[in-house]
Amino acid sequence: MSSTGAINIAGVSADASAEDLVGPRGARPRRALSRRNIMLYGTLFVIAVYYILPLYVMIVTSLKGMPEIRLGNIFAPPVEITFEPWVKAWSSACTGLNCEGLSRGFWNSVRITIPSIVLSIAIASVNGYALANWRFKGANLFFTILIVGAFIPYQVMLYPLVIILREMGLYGSLTGLVLVHAVFGMPILTLLFRNYFTSVPEELFKAARVDGAGFWGIYFKIMLPMSLPIFVVAMIIQVTGIWNDFLFGVVYTRPEYYPMTVQLNNIVNSVQGVKEYNVNMAATIITGLVPLIVYFASGKLFVRGIAAGAVKG
C-alpha cells in the first residue's frame, strides 16, 4: 500500500497541473507572510541547516590546511583553499604500513559493485518474472522464506557463508564477495521485480504465448523492454547498498581487496602518526561521493527505490 502512495507522490509533484486538478487539501488559504508561514518555513529552515551542516563541515575541513584547522573554527570557511588534502587522501594516505591512499579501495569497490549489480539484477529479474508469470508448485514457499530471510540479522549467516565460500575456493576473493552481495540483494530485488511484472497486463503475456514465445522469448522481447524504469530503480538500490557496505567487505575479502568503506575506516581510525583531519575529511567525502551523485542524479527514482524497500515483508 505504501508503495503505491509513494509512487503517486512522485507522479503528482512531477506534474503541477495534475496537482491543481486534485484541488486544495484541507484548510489552507495562502497568505504570503502569515505567522503560520513564518513558523513553517522557519522550522523547516532550521532543520535543513542541521541536516546540511555535516556535509558543509566535511567540505570546508577538507579544503583547509592543518595549521588553519588547529587555530580556527570548524564552521568557518577556509581562508586559503588547498586541494592538497584531496590529493593526499586519494593517492598517499596510509593505513598501517601501506601508503597507497584511497585509490586502491575505490577501484576495488568499482570491481565489486559493477559485477554485483549485474549478477544480482540478472538473477532477481528472471526470478521475479518466473514468480509473477510462471508460477510453479512450491514457488510461494521459497519466496516467503526469501522475504522472511531479509529480516534475519546478517550476523547469523556470516559464518555459514564463510564455510560455503571456503568450500568453493572463493573465500577472500572478489568473486566470493560478489556472490554474497547477489545473495543478500535477492530478497528486496526479487520482490521489486515480482511486483512489477505482476502488474503487467496478462493479455500481453497470453498473446505472446499464443504466438509461440517461450520463457526466455517473453522475458527478453516483452518484459525487459517494458520494464526499464524498474531496472533503473533496482540499480539505484544496489549501487548505494553495495558501495556503502562495510560488513561483508571486511568479512569476505582479503586486505588487498578491501572495498573503499573499509579502507576509509582504516585510514581515518588508524592510530599511527599524526591525525590529519583535513585528509580524513577529504577521504570521507570521496567515499561518499558515488552514492551522493547517484542520489542527486536519480531524484525521484531514489524515493521510489526506498518505497520498494519499504514494502519488503
Place this chain on the structure above:
Amino acid sequence: MSASRRPNQLFRNLTAKIAAIPMILTASVVFVGGTAWTAIYSFTDSGLLPRGEFVGLKQYDRLWASNKWLISIENLFIYGVCTLVLSLVIGFVLAALLDQRIRFENTFRTIFLYPFALSFIVTGLVWQWLLNPQFGIQHVVRSMGWESFTFDPLYNPEIVIYGILIAGVWQGTGLVMCLMLAGLRGIDEDIWKAARIDGIPMWKTYLFIVIPMMRPVFITALVIIATGIVRVYDLVVAQTGGGPGIASEVPAKYVYDAMFLSQNLGQGFAASTMMLLAVIIVIVPWAYLEYGGKKRHV
C-alpha cells in the same frame, strides 16, 4: 498459468524452475540452512574452527556473564528505544511540514533525505569529527565565550551511546519521512475537508484522525527501523570503535569480534542466535497482526 497438463509434475514449467534455482538455493541453503547451522553450533564449544562437541547451554551462560555483552545489550536497548521514538516523531513531523503545500518541497526533501544515501562509515566519521571536543562543536561554543561548555559524548563512557544516536538519527530520519509522506498523501482529501467543516484544529486532526489512519505506515516504518537497529555495526566501528573502553559496544560488533578477532566462534554463534531471537520477538507479532487470519503475503 502454465500451458497444458503434462503427465510429469516435475517437468512442468521446467524453465521457470531452472530460472528459480538461485532463489531456491539462497532460501534453503543460506537462509534456512545457515540460520539452523548457526543455531545448532551455538551449543558447541567451537573455538578457532567449528567443532561438533556439544556443551549444552555453556556458551549462553558465558555470554550472559560477559560484561561486554551486557553493555552491548544495554546500549542496543537505549539506542533502539531512542532511535525508534526519535525517528518516528521527527520523521512524521517533517513529513507533516512538507505536506503543507509548501514551496521548495523537493529541495527540502532532497536535503532531509541525502544522509540516507551515505554509508554508516561516512556518517560515523563525519560525526566523530563534529563531536571532537578539541576542534568540534564543543570548541566552537567555548571559543564564543561559554568557557565551561562541555559536549564530548564520544569521550564520555556514560553518554557515548547518545553520541552515536545523534549520528544514527541524522542518517535515518529521511527514510522515515519519506514513508510518512507517502502515507499522508494516501489520506483521503475528504477527511481533511470534513475535519475542517467540523472546526477541528489541525493538530487534533493529525493526532486523532490521521495518525490512527496511518497505522500500517507506522508499523512498516517500525519494522524497518527495528531491523536496522539490531544490525547496527558499521556506525559504531567508524565513530568510536566500541570505545571509550567497551562503553559503546553493540551486539553485532560482539558477534564480529568473537568470530573473527578472538577466535571464539561458539560465543559468536550464541550471540548471533540471541540477535535472531530478538528479531523474532519483533517480527512474529507484527507478521501475525499483518497477515494472521487474512490471506498470506501480498
